[in-house]
Amino acid sequence: VSFCSSLRPFFFILYISSPFNKKPIHSLKETHTHTTTTNKMSILLPTNLQQCPPSSLSPSPPLLSHSPSTAFSVIGTRRRCLRLVTSCVSSVQSSVANGSAFAPAPAAVIVEREQIRLGLPSKGRMAADAIDLLKDCQLFVKQVNPRQYVAQIPQLPNTEVWFQRPKDIVRKLLSGDLDLGIVGLDTLSEYGQDNEDLITVHEALNFGDCHLSIAVPNYGIFENINSLKELAQMPQWNEQRPLRVATGFTYLGPKFMEENGIKHVTFSTADGALEAAPAMGIADAILDLVSSGTTLKENNLKEIEGGVVLESQAVLVASRRALTERKGALNTVHEILERLEAHLKADGQFTVVANMRGNSSDEVAECVLNQLSLSGLQGPTVSPVYFTQDGKVSVDYYAIVICVPKKALYNSVKQLRAIGGSGVLVSPVTYIFDEDTPRWGQLLRNLKL
Numbered sequence: 001v002s003f004c005s006s007l008r009p010f011f012f013i014l015y016i017s018s019p020f021n022k023k024p025i026h027s028l029k030e031t032h033t034h035t036t037t038t039n040k041m042s043i044l045l046p047t048n049l050q051q052c053p054p055s056s057l058s059p060s061p062p063l064l065s066h067s068p069s070t071a072f073s074v075i076g077t078r079r080r081c082l083r084l085v086t087s088c089v090s091s092v093q094s095s096v097a098n099g100s101a102f103a104p105a106p107a108a109v110i111v112e113r114e115q116i117r118l119g120l121p122s123k124g125r126m127a128a129d130a131i132d133l134l135k136d137c138q139l140f141v142k143q144v145n146p147r148q149y150v151a152q153i154p155q156l157p158n159t160e161v162w163f164q165r166p167k168d169i170v171r172k173l174l175s176g177d178l179d180l181g182i183v184g185l186d187t188l189s190e191y192g193q194d195n196e197d198l199i200t201v202h203e204a205l206n207f208g209d210c211h212l213s214i215a216v217p218n219y220g221i222f223e224n225i226n227s228l229k230e231l232a233q234m235p236q237w238n239e240q241r242p243l244r245v246a247t248g249f250t251y252l253g254p255k256f257m258e259e260n261g262i263k264h265v266t267f268s269t270a271d272g273a274l275e276a277a278p279a280m281g282i283a284d285a286i287l288d289l290v291s292s293g294t295t296l297k298e299n300n301l302k303e304i305e306g307g308v309v310l311e312s313q314a315v316l317v318a319s320r321r322a323l324t325e326r327k328g329a330l331n332t333v334h335e336i337l338e339r340l341e342a343h344l345k346a347d348g349q350f351t352v353v354a355n356m357r358g359n360s361s362d363e364v365a366e367c368v369l370n371q372l373s374l375s376g377l378q379g380p381t382v383s384p385v386y387f388t389q390d391g392k393v394s395v396d397y398y399a400i401v402i403c404v405p406k407k408a409l410y411n412s413v414k415q416l417r418a419i420g421g422s423g424v425l426v427s428p429v430t431y432i433f434d435e436d437t438p439r440w441g442q443l444l445r446n447l448k449l
Helices: 078-098 125-136 166-175 185-192 228-232 252-259 274-280 294-298 320-325 329-346 361-369 406-418 438-446
Strands: 002-004 009-011 013-016 040-045 072-077 116-121 150-152 159-164 180-184 198-202 210-217 243-247 265-269 285-290 301-312 314-319 349-357 381-389 392-405 421-428
Touching: 116 125, 116 166, 125 180, 125 314, 125 329, 159 166, 166 180, 166 185, 166 198, 166 314, 180 185, 180 329, 185 198, 185 252, 185 301, 185 314, 198 320, 198 329, 198 438, 210 228, 210 274, 228 301, 243 274, 252 265, 252 285, 252 301, 274 285, 274 294, 285 301, 294 301, 314 320, 314 329, 320 329, 329 438, 349 361, 349 406, 361 381, 361 392, 392 406, 406 421
Parallel strands: 116 159, 116 180, 243 265, 243 285
Antiparallel strands: 002 009, 013 040, 040 072, 150 159, 180 314, 198 314, 210 285, 210 301, 349 392, 349 421, 381 392
16 A cells, blocks of 8 residues: 655555565565465555554554654554554554644654763774874774674773664764764755754764765767756757756755756656666766766766765764753763864874074074974974083973974975084974864854853
8 A cells, every 4th residue: 555745755664464465565675574374464564654553453563663753563463454554554644634744753762871872873984084094083982792872982982882884873863862973964954954954073083985976988979068057958858858866965965956957857766786777768967976986987987077966975974853852961061072073173283303603592492483395283392401411400402393284394304404404303292282272162052151
């Protein structure tokens, strides 16, 4: 049984089994197959309905999923299940009629618990890079068993780590099941959909770099199409034959096209291997994440000017309500943010120490400051180097300490030598803790605290 509106379809998918056929008639991605007995029926229902059927109609016991963005299943007799379907269809019809079926998702419910929950990607490069970043910040994720989805951070005893799919991290932040999360900006934008309860704590974690972009074939009618404007103006597209775009970003894609005034376009949902869609004839273009662009070239596809939807990298995101209402959440975020800021600011920085002969520290400092690349973060540190001569303490040399970026390291060493520096020592910088963390102040302003 299905009921569809012009805005969004609602599906009621019935799984009917018998002693001769234990398999469901239809299958749906990411749902479990329930083996039922004779005269039993399993129903897959959406959980985003604004109205629910009376509890007296619900089969017992129900199997419910707590995620508001996924479907739940109920199992019961055919008669009871059909009564439930009838009630739900009536609920949907009523919701569509008065518009409540498409109301925004309710705000997250902050449930009392002592632990702060941090969501991390469960697998892939993003997962490894997120754990490595925390490790570099002296936050060690301890997972007893790699098959477990919960871990601890000993340095943050009030924090639990939950490994989830990136899109589920965003969903669980919205539902209140997670308080913090590390995901790509693309995932946050697609599944967060500008929800005000999601607040970006750190927008540049320096991994997971990619961009979401439109790509078209480099042959046929697209051979001379090199910009979004040219793509939109192609005479082939009309109301009867729109531009077909295959993508996994069904929120960002239509939004981007609408913002750019592009009409006559439809989107089809696909997961993985999008590059094959144009060659198979099921799409004219694709909207997908691009890192190096090698996969596009190998499949005879090209990006076009103006076709980049967004630049993405890993971000630290939090639930606004969790930060303001959950005890200890704000303090935990402060510590994580300070560690991240200190490590990321120090990345690629080196401490350079050299001895330089001079009559006074002021003279040496003036000589160093005349070289633009030797100014350091706030200026050079100049201190006397003491030695004993004829039983007396004397000063002939001064130690110069500066911090320089890796790309300017060798030039800085050459300049130090040119002004009389010697015995140059170089060591990498691990952390740079500022007097205050700029992003912390910005977060407090966003929270109006």
